[in-house]
Amino acid sequence: MIQLKNLSAGYFGKPVIKNVTMEFQPGKVTVLVGPNGSGKSTVLKAALGLLPAMEGGVWYDETDIRLLKRRQIARKAAFLTQSRNTPSIRALQMVLHGRFPYLSYPRYYGKEDYDAARKAMDATGCQQYENTNITRLSGGQKQGVYLAMALAQDTPAVFMDEPTTYLDIGHQFGLMQTAKSLAREGKAVVLVLHDISLALREGDLIGVFQEGRLLCFDTPELVYHKGVMEQVFGVDIHRMDTPHGTQYYCTLKEAKDALVSHIH
Ligand SMILES: Nc1ncnc2c1ncn2[C@@H]1O[C@H](COP(=O)(O)OP(=O)(O)OP(=O)(O)O)[C@@H](O)[C@H]1O
Numbered sequence: 001m002i003q004l005k006n007l008s009a010g011y012f013g014k015p016v017i018k019n020v021t022m023e024f025q026p027g028k029v030t031v032l033v034g035p036n037g038s039g040k041s042t043v044l045k046a047a048l049g050l051l052p053a054m055e056g057g058v059w060y061d062e063t064d065i066r067l068l069k070r071r072q073i074a075r076k077a078a079f080l081t082q083s084r085n086t087p088s089i090r091a092l093q094m095v096l097h098g099r100f101p102y103l104s105y106p107r108y109y110g111k112e113d114y115d116a117a118r119k120a121m122d123a124t125g126c127q128q129y130e131n132t133n134i135t136r137l138s139g140g141q142k143q144g145v146y147l148a149m150a151l152a153q154d155t156p157a158v159f160m161d162e163p164t165t166y167l168d169i170g171h172q173f174g175l176m177q178t179a180k181s182l183a184r185e186g187k188a189v190v191l192v193l194h195d196i197s198l199a200l201r202e203g204d205l206i207g208v209f210q211e212g213r214l215l216c217f218d219t220p221e222l223v224y225h226k227g228v229m230e231q232v233f234g235v236d237i238h239r240m241d242t243p244h245g246t247q248y249y250c251t252l253k254e255a256k257d258a259l260v261s262h263i264h
Pocket residue numbers: 011016034035036037038039040041042043
Protein backbone atom coordinates (compact mmCIF):
# COMPACT_ATOMS: atom_id res chain seq x y z
CA MET A 1 0.00 0.00 0.00
CA ILE A 2 1.27 3.44 -0.95
CA GLN A 3 -0.09 6.32 1.10
CA LEU A 4 0.08 10.01 0.34
CA LYS A 5 -0.63 12.03 3.45
CA ASN A 6 -1.29 15.78 3.28
CA LEU A 7 1.18 15.85 0.41
CA SER A 8 2.24 19.13 -1.15
CA ALA A 9 4.87 19.17 -3.91
CA GLY A 10 5.84 21.29 -6.87
CA TYR A 11 8.63 23.04 -8.69
CA PHE A 12 11.11 25.81 -7.85
CA GLY A 13 9.81 26.09 -4.30
CA LYS A 14 6.21 26.62 -5.39
CA PRO A 15 3.66 23.92 -4.53
CA VAL A 16 1.56 22.65 -7.44
CA ILE A 17 -0.28 19.89 -5.61
CA LYS A 18 -1.64 20.81 -2.21
CA ASN A 19 -2.62 18.74 0.77
CA VAL A 20 -3.28 15.53 -1.17
CA THR A 21 -4.30 12.52 0.93
CA MET A 22 -5.02 9.26 -0.83
CA GLU A 23 -3.75 5.72 -1.08
CA PHE A 24 -2.90 3.32 -3.87
CA GLN A 25 -4.10 -0.10 -2.83
CA PRO A 26 -2.81 -3.49 -3.96
CA GLY A 27 -5.27 -5.29 -6.22
CA LYS A 28 -6.94 -2.06 -7.37
CA VAL A 29 -6.79 0.08 -10.50
CA THR A 30 -6.74 3.68 -9.30
CA VAL A 31 -7.35 6.29 -11.98
CA LEU A 32 -6.38 9.94 -11.64
CA VAL A 33 -8.37 12.40 -13.75
CA GLY A 34 -8.51 16.18 -14.00
CA PRO A 35 -8.09 18.99 -16.51
CA ASN A 36 -4.72 19.77 -18.11
CA GLY A 37 -2.31 21.19 -15.57
CA SER A 38 -4.35 20.06 -12.55
CA GLY A 39 -1.34 18.21 -11.10
CA LYS A 40 -1.89 14.53 -11.96
CA SER A 41 1.65 13.91 -13.26
CA THR A 42 3.06 15.86 -10.33
CA VAL A 43 1.22 13.51 -7.95
CA LEU A 44 2.81 10.50 -9.67
CA LYS A 45 6.28 12.06 -9.57
CA ALA A 46 5.93 12.92 -5.89
CA ALA A 47 4.56 9.45 -5.10
CA LEU A 48 7.66 7.97 -6.74
CA GLY A 49 10.01 10.29 -4.85
CA LEU A 50 11.10 12.02 -8.07
CA LEU A 51 9.90 15.26 -6.51
CA PRO A 52 10.43 15.87 -2.79
CA ALA A 53 7.45 16.57 -0.56
CA MET A 54 7.18 20.21 0.51
CA GLU A 55 4.69 19.25 3.16
CA GLY A 56 3.27 15.91 4.28
CA GLY A 57 4.78 12.83 2.69
CA VAL A 58 4.61 9.43 1.02
CA TRP A 59 4.70 6.06 2.75
CA TYR A 60 5.39 2.69 1.14
CA ASP A 61 3.97 -0.03 3.40
CA GLU A 62 4.38 2.30 6.39
CA THR A 63 7.97 3.23 5.44
CA ASP A 64 8.60 6.91 4.83
CA ILE A 65 9.86 7.27 1.23
CA ARG A 66 12.60 9.60 2.53
CA LEU A 67 14.19 6.54 4.15
CA LEU A 68 14.29 4.57 0.90
CA LYS A 69 17.13 4.63 -1.63
CA ARG A 70 16.31 5.12 -5.33
CA ARG A 71 17.05 1.48 -6.03
CA GLN A 72 14.71 0.35 -3.26
CA ILE A 73 11.91 2.53 -4.63
CA ALA A 74 12.58 1.12 -8.10
CA ARG A 75 11.92 -2.36 -6.73
CA LYS A 76 8.59 -1.19 -5.35
CA ALA A 77 7.15 0.96 -8.13
CA ALA A 78 7.59 1.15 -11.91
CA PHE A 79 6.73 4.27 -13.90
CA LEU A 80 5.56 4.51 -17.49
CA THR A 81 6.17 8.21 -18.11
CA GLN A 82 4.40 10.56 -20.48
CA SER A 83 7.45 12.16 -22.08
CA ARG A 84 10.62 10.38 -22.98
CA ASN A 85 13.67 10.42 -25.20
CA THR A 86 14.02 7.42 -27.44
CA PRO A 87 17.54 6.00 -27.39
CA SER A 88 18.86 4.16 -30.44
CA ILE A 89 18.85 0.60 -29.08
CA ARG A 90 17.14 -2.73 -29.69
CA ALA A 91 13.72 -3.18 -28.10
CA LEU A 92 14.86 -6.12 -25.95
CA GLN A 93 17.79 -4.05 -24.67
CA MET A 94 15.37 -1.28 -23.71
CA VAL A 95 13.09 -3.70 -21.84
CA LEU A 96 16.10 -5.12 -20.00
CA HIS A 97 16.63 -1.65 -18.49
CA GLY A 98 13.63 -2.53 -16.31
CA ARG A 99 15.91 -5.07 -14.60
CA PHE A 100 18.43 -2.43 -13.43
CA PRO A 101 17.17 -2.33 -9.82
CA TYR A 102 18.03 -6.03 -9.47
CA LEU A 103 21.54 -6.00 -10.94
CA SER A 104 24.54 -6.04 -8.70
CA TYR A 105 27.98 -4.91 -9.76
CA PRO A 106 29.28 -5.81 -12.38
CA ARG A 107 26.06 -5.18 -14.22
CA TYR A 108 25.52 -8.29 -16.36
CA TYR A 109 22.04 -9.47 -17.22
CA GLY A 110 21.42 -13.09 -16.23
CA LYS A 111 18.96 -15.68 -17.53
CA GLU A 112 16.23 -14.53 -15.15
CA ASP A 113 16.56 -10.96 -16.44
CA TYR A 114 16.18 -12.12 -20.05
CA ASP A 115 13.24 -14.36 -19.03
CA ALA A 116 11.51 -11.46 -17.23
CA ALA A 117 12.09 -9.12 -20.20
CA ARG A 118 10.74 -11.64 -22.73
CA LYS A 119 7.74 -12.47 -20.55
CA ALA A 120 6.94 -8.74 -20.30
CA MET A 121 7.28 -8.33 -24.07
CA ASP A 122 4.89 -11.25 -24.55
CA ALA A 123 2.38 -9.62 -22.19
CA THR A 124 2.40 -6.33 -24.11
CA GLY A 125 2.49 -8.00 -27.53
CA CYS A 126 5.80 -6.49 -28.63
CA GLN A 127 7.87 -9.67 -28.78
CA GLN A 128 8.07 -9.47 -32.57
CA TYR A 129 10.09 -6.25 -32.26
CA GLU A 130 12.68 -7.81 -29.97
CA ASN A 131 15.55 -7.09 -32.38
CA THR A 132 14.20 -3.89 -33.89
CA ASN A 133 15.82 -0.57 -33.03
CA ILE A 134 13.13 1.33 -31.14
CA THR A 135 13.73 4.54 -33.12
CA ARG A 136 12.14 2.64 -36.03
CA LEU A 137 8.93 1.79 -34.17
CA SER A 138 5.65 3.70 -34.35
CA GLY A 139 4.36 5.61 -31.31
CA GLY A 140 2.04 2.76 -30.33
CA GLN A 141 4.67 0.08 -30.86
CA LYS A 142 7.13 2.07 -28.72
CA GLN A 143 4.47 2.35 -26.03
CA GLY A 144 4.30 -1.47 -25.92
CA VAL A 145 8.08 -1.62 -25.43
CA TYR A 146 8.04 1.01 -22.66
CA LEU A 147 5.18 -0.78 -20.93
CA ALA A 148 7.15 -4.04 -21.18
CA MET A 149 10.13 -2.27 -19.56
CA ALA A 150 7.87 -1.22 -16.66
CA LEU A 151 6.50 -4.77 -16.32
CA ALA A 152 9.98 -6.32 -16.45
CA GLN A 153 10.73 -4.25 -13.35
CA ASP A 154 8.40 -6.68 -11.56
CA THR A 155 7.21 -4.27 -8.88
CA PRO A 156 4.17 -4.39 -6.56
CA ALA A 157 3.05 -0.99 -7.89
CA VAL A 158 2.86 0.22 -11.50
CA PHE A 159 2.24 3.89 -12.34
CA MET A 160 1.26 4.86 -15.87
CA ASP A 161 0.92 8.45 -17.06
CA GLU A 162 -1.56 8.69 -19.96
CA PRO A 163 -0.66 5.21 -21.24
CA THR A 164 -3.36 5.16 -23.92
CA THR A 165 -2.12 8.28 -25.73
CA TYR A 166 -0.43 6.57 -28.68
CA LEU A 167 -2.74 3.60 -28.88
CA ASP A 168 -5.48 2.72 -31.33
CA ILE A 169 -8.81 1.62 -29.84
CA GLY A 170 -7.95 -2.10 -29.87
CA HIS A 171 -4.66 -1.46 -28.10
CA GLN A 172 -6.37 0.92 -25.63
CA PHE A 173 -8.64 -1.94 -24.59
CA GLY A 174 -5.59 -4.23 -24.48
CA LEU A 175 -3.79 -1.76 -22.20
CA MET A 176 -6.79 -1.62 -19.84
CA GLN A 177 -6.94 -5.41 -19.80
CA THR A 178 -3.24 -5.50 -18.89
CA ALA A 179 -3.84 -2.93 -16.12
CA LYS A 180 -6.70 -5.01 -14.72
CA SER A 181 -4.80 -8.27 -14.87
CA LEU A 182 -1.86 -6.64 -13.07
CA ALA A 183 -4.32 -5.58 -10.35
CA ARG A 184 -5.72 -9.12 -10.21
CA GLU A 185 -2.16 -10.33 -9.59
CA GLY A 186 -2.26 -8.09 -6.51
CA LYS A 187 -0.39 -5.05 -7.81
CA ALA A 188 -1.38 -1.47 -7.10
CA VAL A 189 -2.02 0.01 -10.54
CA VAL A 190 -2.26 3.78 -10.91
CA LEU A 191 -3.26 5.36 -14.23
CA VAL A 192 -3.60 8.94 -15.34
CA LEU A 193 -6.31 9.00 -18.00
CA HIS A 194 -7.96 11.76 -20.03
CA ASP A 195 -10.76 9.53 -21.25
CA ILE A 196 -13.25 9.90 -18.41
CA SER A 197 -15.67 7.34 -19.88
CA LEU A 198 -12.85 4.81 -19.78
CA ALA A 199 -11.91 5.89 -16.25
CA LEU A 200 -15.47 5.48 -14.97
CA ARG A 201 -15.93 2.14 -16.68
CA GLU A 202 -12.62 0.53 -15.84
CA GLY A 203 -11.31 2.12 -12.64
CA ASP A 204 -11.83 0.61 -9.19
CA LEU A 205 -11.15 3.98 -7.57
CA ILE A 206 -11.02 7.44 -9.10
CA GLY A 207 -9.23 10.54 -7.86
CA VAL A 208 -10.49 13.79 -9.37
CA PHE A 209 -8.03 16.70 -9.38
CA GLN A 210 -8.56 20.39 -9.91
CA GLU A 211 -5.87 23.06 -9.53
CA GLY A 212 -3.62 20.74 -7.54
CA ARG A 213 -6.27 19.64 -5.09
CA LEU A 214 -7.91 16.25 -4.79
CA LEU A 215 -11.62 17.04 -4.92
CA CYS A 216 -12.92 13.52 -4.63
CA PHE A 217 -11.47 10.03 -4.20
CA ASP A 218 -14.04 7.28 -4.48
CA THR A 219 -15.53 4.44 -6.52
CA PRO A 220 -16.69 5.33 -10.06
CA GLU A 221 -20.29 4.92 -8.92
CA LEU A 222 -19.96 7.49 -6.14
CA VAL A 223 -17.82 9.87 -8.20
CA TYR A 224 -20.53 9.77 -10.87
CA HIS A 225 -23.35 10.37 -8.39
CA LYS A 226 -21.55 13.25 -6.70
CA GLY A 227 -21.27 15.02 -10.11
CA VAL A 228 -17.67 16.08 -9.40
CA MET A 229 -16.38 15.32 -12.87
CA GLU A 230 -19.25 17.19 -14.49
CA GLN A 231 -18.35 20.23 -12.46
CA VAL A 232 -14.61 19.98 -13.10
CA PHE A 233 -14.79 19.33 -16.84
CA GLY A 234 -17.93 21.37 -17.58
CA VAL A 235 -19.67 18.43 -19.26
CA ASP A 236 -22.72 16.30 -18.67
CA ILE A 237 -21.98 12.66 -17.98
CA HIS A 238 -24.56 10.04 -18.83
CA ARG A 239 -24.75 6.51 -17.59
CA MET A 240 -26.32 3.58 -19.41
CA ASP A 241 -26.73 -0.04 -18.46
CA THR A 242 -25.97 -2.08 -21.57
CA PRO A 243 -25.54 -5.79 -22.31
CA HIS A 244 -21.82 -4.99 -22.12
CA GLY A 245 -22.01 -3.54 -18.62
CA THR A 246 -22.41 0.03 -17.40
CA GLN A 247 -21.15 2.56 -19.94
CA TYR A 248 -20.63 6.30 -19.57
CA TYR A 249 -20.50 9.03 -22.17
CA CYS A 250 -20.11 12.80 -22.06
CA THR A 251 -21.82 15.68 -23.78
CA LEU A 252 -21.09 19.38 -23.60
CA LYS A 253 -23.26 21.20 -21.07
CA GLU A 254 -24.21 23.71 -23.77
CA ALA A 255 -25.45 20.88 -25.99
CA LYS A 256 -28.13 20.02 -23.45
CA ASP A 257 -29.12 23.69 -22.98
CA ALA A 258 -29.31 24.12 -26.75
CA LEU A 259 -31.52 21.04 -26.99
CA VAL A 260 -33.86 22.36 -24.28
CA SER A 261 -34.14 25.81 -25.93
CA HIS A 262 -34.71 24.11 -29.29
CA ILE A 263 -37.60 22.07 -27.84
CA HIS A 264 -39.21 25.21 -26.36
N1 LIG B 1 9.06 20.50 -14.65
C1 LIG B 1 8.22 21.48 -14.32
N2 LIG B 1 8.68 22.68 -13.94
C2 LIG B 1 7.85 23.68 -13.58
N3 LIG B 1 6.49 23.57 -13.56
C3 LIG B 1 5.98 22.39 -13.93
C4 LIG B 1 6.80 21.30 -14.33
N4 LIG B 1 5.99 20.24 -14.63
C5 LIG B 1 4.73 20.68 -14.45
N5 LIG B 1 4.72 21.96 -14.02
C6 LIG B 1 3.52 22.76 -13.71
O1 LIG B 1 2.75 22.08 -12.73
C7 LIG B 1 1.37 22.18 -13.02
C8 LIG B 1 0.75 20.79 -13.02
O2 LIG B 1 1.35 20.04 -14.07
P1 LIG B 1 1.11 18.48 -14.24
O3 LIG B 1 1.96 18.04 -15.38
O4 LIG B 1 1.27 17.81 -12.94
O5 LIG B 1 -0.44 18.46 -14.64
P2 LIG B 1 -1.32 17.32 -15.30
O6 LIG B 1 -2.61 17.34 -14.60
O7 LIG B 1 -0.56 16.05 -15.35
O8 LIG B 1 -1.49 17.93 -16.78
P3 LIG B 1 -1.77 17.25 -18.21
O9 LIG B 1 -3.13 16.64 -18.14
O10 LIG B 1 -1.75 18.44 -19.13
O11 LIG B 1 -0.68 16.27 -18.50
C9 LIG B 1 1.24 22.92 -14.35
O12 LIG B 1 0.88 24.24 -14.09
C10 LIG B 1 2.63 22.87 -14.93
O13 LIG B 1 2.93 24.02 -15.65
